[in-house]
Amino acid sequence: MKNFSRQRQAVIDVLCSTKTHPSAAWIYEKVRETIPNISLGTVYRNLALLESEGIIRKVSVGDSSEHFDGDTSMHSHFYCKGCKQITDIPFDTTDDCKKLEEKTGLSVESATYTFVGVCTNCNKNKN
Amino acid sequence: MKNFSRQRQAVIDVLCSTKTHPSAAWIYEKVRETIPNISLGTVYRNLALLESEGIIRKVSVGDSSEHFDGDTSMHSHFYCKGCKQITDIPFDTTDDCKKLEEKTGLSVESATYTFVGVCTNCNKNKN
């Protein structure tokens, strides 16, 4: 087990305490409740570092900002165009990655499968 | 067939003439070769408009900028962490979307499946 700095641990804690797939700015605000003078740069640096080590994941849904996910277990995402929320989908991409490797010779390390549409709640509230 | 403005048509033409999945900035520079005084805002506005009408696609790979694709036929993408290039993968997500709809009741309109790893060329040049 590695020894994380207080700031790095706080970023992990905030990210693991939510299922909302937040942005860096949101994480920054949350961590500030515990460490009021943490720097936004520190949040970004730690997010990048943690992602490169596979401790957290980056989630891109096309809203011109990156989102992060503390849950590294195998799953995919659904992005609602209405409420802009990202929710988890239990879809395993492992087999597709393997197949792609075998077929193409590419080194496939991971995959992100993002479904886009309108969630049940937003569908209800349509006018 | 719709009647596009010169600027809008130029954006389409540039995007359809490449397989590189370019960013808005790249498209802007390319279109400027034909229309030197086109505005970057015009490029963004038309990209957003064309995407909302399903004429082009947005591709997010997690490099903190959006990419665009003039090829709307069903396919997925591979993102090389080495050379940062995006290439097409012939993978059909239609069935997965349908299954997800049936299972969850969500309105699934589309999906983006992005495989991440290292391409054969970058693998060769590793040190």
Place this chain on the structure above:
DNA sequence: ATGAAATCAGTAAAGATTACTATTTTGCAA
């Protein structure tokens, strides 16, 4: 022709991310 709607160029502003620097913290070896 002509007037409303759409589109545009140019620019400003906002939002997201990265870079930089001086300071502080950490871990380890003497």
Place this chain on the structure above:
DNA sequence: TTGCAAAATAGTAATCTTTACTGATTTCAT
């Protein structure tokens, strides 16, 4: 312990990406 090098941080500036705005221009159906 103490000292020192490496790592990490706060604070800020700078950059990059995207959106918003405004007045002028174009389009197009009447």
